Amino acid sequence: MENTxxxxxxxxxxxxxxxxxxxWGALTCFSQEHMQTFGYMASMLPILKKLYPKHEDQxxxxxxxxxxxxxNPMLGTVIVGITASMEQARANGKEIDGETINDMRAGLxxxxxxxxxxxxxxxxxxxxxxxxxxxxxxxxPLGAIFYIVAWVLIAYFGQRFLYFRGYRFGDQAVSFLxxxxxxxxxxxxxxxxxxxxxxxxxxxxxxxxxxxxRGTDGKVFLNLQNKLDSIYPGILTVIVTLFCWWLMTKxxxxxxxxxxxxxxxxxxxxxxxxFNPGLSY
Amino acid sequence: MTISxxxxxxxxxxxxxxxxxxxxxxxxxxxxxxxxxxxxxxxGLILGNIQLGIACGVAMQLVYIALVTPGGTVSADVxxxxxxxxxxxxxxxxxxxxxxxxxxxxxxxxxVGTLVGTVxxxxxxxxxxxxxxxxxxxxxxxxxxxxxxxxxxxFGWPWISHAIFSxxxxxxxxxxxxxxxxxxxxxLPMDGVAMMTLFTVGGMLPCVGIAILLRxxxxxxxxxxxFLVGFTLAASLHLNLxxxxxxxxxxxxxxxxxxxxxxxxxHDGLTSEGPTDxxxxxx
Numbered sequence: 295m296e297n298t299x300x301x302x303x304x305x306x307x308x309x310x311x312x313x314x315x316x317x318w319g320a321l322t323c324f325s326q327e328h329m330q331t332f333g334y335m336a337s338m339l340p341i342l343k344k345l346y347p348k349h350e351d352q353x354x355x356x357x358x359x360x361x362x363x364x365x366n367p368m369l370g371t372v373i374v375g376i377t378a379s380m381e382q383a384r385a386n387g388k389e390i391d392g393e394t395i396n397d398m399r400a401g402l403x404x405x406x407x408x409x410x411x412x413x414x415x416x417x418x419x420x421x422x423x424x425x426x427x428x429x430x431x432x433x434x435p436l437g438a439i440f441y442i443v444a445w446v447l448i449a450y451f452g453q454r455f456l457y458f459r460g461y462r463f464g465d466q467a468v469s470f471l472x473x474x475x476x477x478x479x480x481x482x483x484x485x486x487x488x489x490x491x492x493x494x495x496x497x498x499x500x501x502x503x504x505x506x507x508r509g510t511d512g513k514v515f516l517n518l519q520n521k522l523d524s525i526y527p528g529i530l531t532v533i534v535t536l537f538c539w540w541l542m543t544k545x546x547x548x549x550x551x552x553x554x555x556x557x558x559x560x561x562x563x564x565x566x567x568x569f570n571p572g573l574s575y
Numbered sequence: 576m577t578i579s580x581x582x583x584x585x586x587x588x589x590x591x592x593x594x595x596x597x598x599x600x601x602x603x604x605x606x607x608x609x610x611x612x613x614x615x616x617x618x619g620l621i622l623g624n625i626q627l628g629i630a631c632g633v634a635m636q637l638v639y640i641a642l643v644t645p646g647g648t649v650s651a652d653v654x655x656x657x658x659x660x661x662x663x664x665x666x667x668x669x670x671x672x673x674x675x676x677x678x679x680x681x682x683x684x685x686x687v688g689t690l691v692g693t694v695x696x697x698x699x700x701x702x703x704x705x706x707x708x709x710x711x712x713x714x715x716x717x718x719x720x721x722x723x724x725x726x727x728x729x730f731g732w733p734w735i736s737h738a739i740f741s742x743x744x745x746x747x748x749x750x751x752x753x754x755x756x757x758x759x760x761x762x763l764p765m766d767g768v769a770m771m772t773l774f775t776v777g778g779m780l781p782c783v784g785i786a787i788l789l790r791x792x793x794x795x796x797x798x799x800x801x802f803l804v805g806f807t808l809a810a811s812l813h814l815n816l817x818x819x820x821x822x823x824x825x826x827x828x829x830x831x832x833x834x835x836x837x838x839x840x841x842h843d844g845l846t847s848e849g850p851t852d853x854x855x856x857x858x
Contacts, residue, residue, distance in 0.1 A: 315729075317600055317602065318599075318600040318603075318730075319600065319729050319730055320600070320601055321595065321596050321597065321601050321605075322596065322597065322598060322600075322729055322730060322733050323596075323706050323709055323710060323713075323728060323729045323730075323732070323733045324595070324596035324702075324703055324706060325596075325703045325704065325706040325707045325710055326700070326703050326704070327707060327710075328707075328710055331710075332710055332713055332725070332728060332729045333729060335713075335717075335725055335729070336725055336726055336728075336729035336730070339722060339725060339726065342722075343722075349720065350720070352722055353717075353720040353722065356717060356722060357717075360714075360717060367601045367602075368601070368602070411791065412791050412792060415791070416788060416791040416792050417792070419606070419640075420640055420788060421816075421820055423610070423612060423636060423640055424816040424820075425816055425817055425820075426612055427612065427633055427636060427637070427816075428815055428816055428817075430612065430629055430632075430633050431633070432676060433625070433626030433627070433629045433630045433675060433676055434629065435616050435619075435625055435629055437612065437629075437633075438612050438613050438615065438616035438629065438632065439616070441607075441610065441612055441613060442607055442613055445602075445606060445607055446602065446603060446607055449602035449603075449606065449607075450602065453602065475835070477834070478830075478831050478834035478835050479831060481830055481831075481834055482827040482828070482830040482831040482834070483827060484792050484798070485801045485823060485826050485827045485830050486820065486823040486824060486826075486827045487788075487792045488789075488792055488793070488798060488799075488801035488802040488805065488823075489801045489802065489804055489805030489808075489819060489820075489822070489823035489826065490805060490816065490819060490820055490823060491785060491788050491789065491792070491802060491805065492801070492802040492803060492804065492805025492806035492807075492808075492809070492819075493805040493806065493808060493809040493814070493816050493819035493820075494637075494640065494785065494816065495781075495782075495785045495806055495809075496805070496806045496807075496808075496809035496810035497809050497815070497816060498637050498781065499637065499778075499781040499782060499785070500678075500778070501778055501779055501782070502778075526811075527810045527811050528806065528810040531782065531810075532803070532806060534779055534782045535782040535785050535786055535789070536786075537782075538782050538783045538785075538786035539786040539789045539790060539793075541786075542786055542787070542790055543790050549783055549787060550693065552783050552786070553689060553776075553780065553783055556776055556779045556780065556782075556783070557772065557776050559779075560772045560775035560776045560779065561768070561772045563775060564768055564771045564772050564775060565768065569771070569775040570771060
């Protein structure tokens with residue numbers, strides 16, 4: 295508080311150490327009660343040690359990070375970077391206390407979690423997986439290797455970028471994500487997500503019926519699957535998907551119960567001859 | 576195909592690395608080693624049949640394409656899907672004598688994988704609950720000012736939670752499960768109602784995964800249109816996914832411009848040229 299010597303500046307090495315601790319340990323000691331709190335404390339430790347030479351100051355400072363924390367661990371990196379820069383400002387005597395830091399963290403973790411889940415889990419991962427699945431057809435390891443390399447590079451350097459951007463711009467760093475422009479970008483990326491998910495469904499899932507109606511002479515006069523394909527290819531796949539979506543979204547049925555309902559539908563379908571995978575040893 | 580104790584133990588180690596509260600970091604553990612596609616490659620290497628492993632991984636990846644864990648709640652946990660489900664599916668497929676690349680092998684893999692998916696949820700909550708013990712050590716350390724011990728709390732002690740609730744269950748399930756799966760072959764004929772239902776369900780299960788994704792990205796009825804456009808491009812025009820993605824980028828740019836034009840007020844001075852592409856690559 296009284297001095298402005300070198301110990302109150304964070305160097306690149308300390309920041310990198312802090313980032314690595316978040317990258318490898320954000321959720322390692324996860325519990326339902328405190329969620330990412332311990333991952334956060336562990337990654338702030340190098341920062342506090344660098345900024346506060348006195349042990350009692352370090353102990354005082356870590357109290358701010360004992361508060362509950364949970365967000366999307368990928369985009370959440372930016373929040374860790376922001377706190378590093380706020381902590382540095384506090385160590386240099388700026389009017390920032392633990393409460394200010396906590397307000398910022400609490401205010402950001404909700405929106406960042408929502409954006410991160412739809413952006414990373416809902417859009418980026420399905421695109422990467424969709425491409426990789428195509429490369430893996432025929433049992434080739436190529437797709438899996440492509441996914442490993444592409445995702446790990448994006449995740450490591452993307453999170454590193456977010457951490458240092460958070461550190462450099464402080465709490466202005468997120469205006470890009472949660473501001474007006476951020477909302478427009480999110481809507482635009484939502485379009486990419488929806489279209490790719492539709493493409494993944496059409497490329498990889500194929501629900502078909504084996505129902506064939508025969509006349510008295512034994513000739514097939516109705517092949518339901520061919521009829522449906524001539525109306526809209528893959529229509530059964532879309533119907534089953536929308537049915538699952540409707541159950542989960544409108545009827546609030548859990549994913550496990552939705553799967554059990556599919557089991558019942560399949561059983562009835564097999565018994566009345568609508569479904570038949572046509573297998574034998 | 577059988578699974579030896581050593582193979583079962585290696586599968587258990589990977590299960591420790593990749594769960595949601597993982598020992599290998601979120602990005603590398605849960606999001607890389609844990610994805611069934613990658614798990615298929617690793618299981619294939621461990622069990623000595625890469626082609627079959629990948630085929631099972633691809634099939635199961637479709638069911639679990641949406642592994643979103645909002646607020647730390649999971650519907651299924653990757654450690655069981657990838658490191659119990661895939662090995663057992665591989666045993667089942669090879670003992671049934673199915674062509675690993677055929678559609679019926681894939682549908683069997685999906686059904687087996689989903690059966691063990693619920694096991695993963697139990698293991699996930701068990702690990703998270705046991706971590707409370709190490710966290711209580713951590714609170715004491717913070718209280719007493721022993722900050723250096725926090726590193727052990729975050730990176731060391733959780734290994735014990737995983738040894739009990741990831742390593743042991745995975746090892747036992749894969750070792751003994753493989754024997755059970757082989758024995759089932761005689762009990763369930765392929766053209767019986769049970770197996771036919773199992774294969775039919777396997778074909779439908781990915782619809783649930785896709786529906787979970789849709790729940791994330793669809794807010795109102797018009798949002799279904801881009802989804803159906805993407806489906807039509809692939810189903811009717813037979814475009815591959817890279818092409819669908821490129822076309823979707825065009826719509827995204829148009830959408831961005833429309834949204835920004837609506838907001839006539841000044842916005843924070845970042846460039847408006849191609850931000851969608853930039854943003855996507857940065858993250």
